[in-house]
Amino acid sequence: xxxxxxxxILITCRNRxxxxxxxxxxxxxxxxxxxxxxxVFDDDSSDGTPExxxxxxxxxxxxRGDGNAFWNGGLYxxxxxxxxxxxxxxxxxxDDVELDEDAFARLADAWxxxxxxxxxxxFILVGATRDSNGKVTYRGMRAHHxxxxxxxxxxxxxxxxxxxxxxxxxxxxxxxAVVDRIGLNDQAFHHNWGDIDYGLPRQGAGxxxxxxxxxxxxxxxxxxxxxxxxxxxxxxxxxxxxKVNTHHGVPFASWWRLTRRxxxxxxxLHFLIPYRWLVLPRWPRGGAS
Numbered sequence: 001x002x003x004x005x006x007x008x009i010l011i012t013c014r015n016r017x018x019x020x021x022x023x024x025x026x027x028x029x030x031x032x033x034x035x036x037x038x039x040v041f042d043d044d045s046s047d048g049t050p051e052x053x054x055x056x057x058x059x060x061x062x063x064r065g066d067g068n069a070f071w072n073g074g075l076y077x078x079x080x081x082x083x084x085x086x087x088x089x090x091x092x093x094x095d096d097v098e099l100d101e102d103a104f105a106r107l108a109d110a111w112x113x114x115x116x117x118x119x120x121x122x123f124i125l126v127g128a129t130r131d132s133n134g135k136v137t138y139r140g141m142r143a144h145h146x147x148x149x150x151x152x153x154x155x156x157x158x159x160x161x162x163x164x165x166x167x168x169x170x171x172x173x174x175x176x177a178v179v180d181r182i183g184l185n186d187q188a189f190h191h192n193w194g195d196i197d198y199g200l201p202r203q204g205a206g207x208x209x210x211x212x213x214x215x216x217x218x219x220x221x222x223x224x225x226x227x228x229x230x231x232x233x234x235x236x237x238x239x240x241x242x243k244v245n246t247h248h249g250v251p252f253a254s255w256w257r258l259t260r261r262x263x264x265x266x267x268x269l270h271f272l273i274p275y276r277w278l279v280l281p282r283w284p285r286g287g288a289s
Contacts, residue, residue: 004033004034004035004108004111004112005034005087005088005089005111005175006034006035006036006037006086006087006088006089007034007035007036007037007087007088007089007090007091007173008036008037008039008082008085008087008089008090008091009027009036009037009038009039009090009091009093010039010041010075010078010079010082010090010091010092010093011023011024011038011039011040011041011078011093011094011095012040012041012042012043012069012071012074012075012078012094012095013040013041013042013043013045013049013053013074013095014042014043014044014045014049014067014074015045015046015047015049016047016049016095016096017045017047017048017049017052019095019096020040020049020052020053020095021052021053021056022095022098023093023094023095023096023097024038024053024056024057024060025056026097026098026099026217027093027099028057029101030099030101030103030104030105031102031104031105033104033105033107033108034104034107034108037059037061037082037085037087038057038059038060038061039060039061039063039078039079039081039082040053040060040061040062040063040078041063041064041065041069041074041075041077041078042062042063042064042065043065043066043067043068043069043070043074044064044065044066044067050062050064061081061082061085063077063078063081065077070190070191070247071169071191071192071194071247072185072186072187072189072190072191072192072193072194072195073187073190073191075092075169075185075194076184076185076186076187076194079184079185080184083176083179083184087176088175088176089111089173089174089175089176090173090174090175090176090179091107091171091172091173091174092169092170092171092172092173092174092195093170093171094169094170094171094219096219096220097129097170097171097216097217097218097219098217098218098219099171099216099217100215100216100217100218103127103171103216103217106127106212106213106214106216107125107127107173107212107216110125110161110173110210110212111125111173113161114161114208114210117208118208120177121175121176121177122175122177122178122181122205122206122207122208123175123178123207123208123209123210124167124172124173124174124175124178124199124207124208124209124210125172125173125210125212126139126140126164126167126171126172126173126199126209126210126211126212127170127171127172127173127212127215127216127217128140128156128157128171128211128212128214128215128216129170129171129215129216129217129218129219130215130217130218130219131218131219131220131221132218132220136156136157136215137219137220137221138168138170138219138221139154139155139156139157139167139168139211140154140155140157140162140164140165140166140167140168140209140211141153141154141155141164141165141166141167141168141196141199142155142164142165143165143166143200143201143262145264146266147266147269148269148273149270149273150258150259150262150263150267150270150273152165152166152196155211157211157212157213157214157215158211158213159213159214160213161210161211161212161213162210162211163208163209163210163211164199164209164210164211165199165200165201165209166195166196166197166198166199166200166209167195167196167199167209167211168195169194169195169198170219171216171217172195178207181205181207182198182202182205182207185197185198186198186257188253188254188257189254189257189258190247190251190253190254191247191251191254192247192251192254193254193255193258196258197257197258197261197262200261200262225248228243228248229243229248229249230243230244230246230248230249230250230277231249231250231274231277231282232282233282233283233284234284235277235282236281237277237278237279237280237281240277240278241278244275244278250274250275255271255274256271259271
C-alpha cells in the first residue's frame with residue numbers, strides 16, 4: 001500500500017456561520033484516514049463566521065477577503081496560501097456539502113487506485129453529491145463538441161472510477177503534482193466556471209480526471225439560481241439585463257475567457273448564444289409562475 005497523502009482541505013465561506021461550522025464538524029468526524037490541515041477563506045462575513053471558525057479549530061489557517069472574491073476568487077486565495085504549506089494533495093470542499101461518514105475512506109481507496117495507474121502522481125478525483133431524495137445534484141461532465149453551442153453533458157457516477165472532462169467543484173481532490181504541472185484555478189473567472197475551466201483538457205498536460213463511484217455527500221441544488229438566475233424563463237428582459245453580469249448570471253469577461261479557451265474556432269458564436277435572452281423574451285412552460 002502506498003503512503004496516503006497529507007491533505008490540505010480548502011473551504012470558502014461568507015455569512016453562513018452555522019453551515020460552515022457543520023462542514024468543519026463533518027470533516028473532524030471522518031475517520032483519521034488522512035493527515036489533514038484546514039484552510040478557510042472567509043469573504044468578509046459579518047455574522048461572526050471567522051471568529052467561530054477559529055474557536056472551532058484553532059489550528060485552522062484563516063484567510064480573510066474583502067467581500068468581492070466570490071467562490072472562484074476565494075478558492076484561488078485559499079489555495080495560494082495552502083500551496084505554501086507541506087501537503088500531497090488539496091481537497092476543494094464546499095461548506096454546504098454534508099459528507100458521508102465514509103467519504104474520506106472512499107477517497108483513500110480511489111487515491112490508492114490512481115497511484116497505481118498514474119505513477120507520476122498527476123490526477124484529479126471528483127466526488128458527486130446528491131439531494132435529500134437521492135438525486136444527483138453536482139457531478140462530472142464531458143465536453144460535447146458542436147458548432148452550435150459550448151455544451152457539457154452531465155455524467156452521473158457509476159460503480160467504478162470513470163474518466164470525465166471536467167466537473168462541478170463541490171468535492172474535488174487535486175494532487176500537488178497536478179498543481180506543479182498546471183498551477184491553480186484561474187482567478188480571472190468571476191464566480192462560476194473556474195472549476196469547469198480547471199478540469200477541461202489542456203494540451204499536453206495528460207492529467208486523468210476521474211469521477212468516483214456513487215456520491216460522497218448531500219448537497220442540495222441551488223434552486224434559487226435555477227429559478228431566478230440569468231436565463232430563467234421567469235425573468236423579464238429587463239431583469240435578464242440586471243442579472244446577466246452578476247454571479248448569478250453569465251458575466252461577459254468570464255464567459256469570453258471560457259469560450260475562447262475551450263470552444264475552438266466556433267468560440268465567437270458560442271460566446272454570443274447565451275445573451276439571446278437579453279433581447280428575446282422567455283415564458284415558463286405552462287405559463288408564468
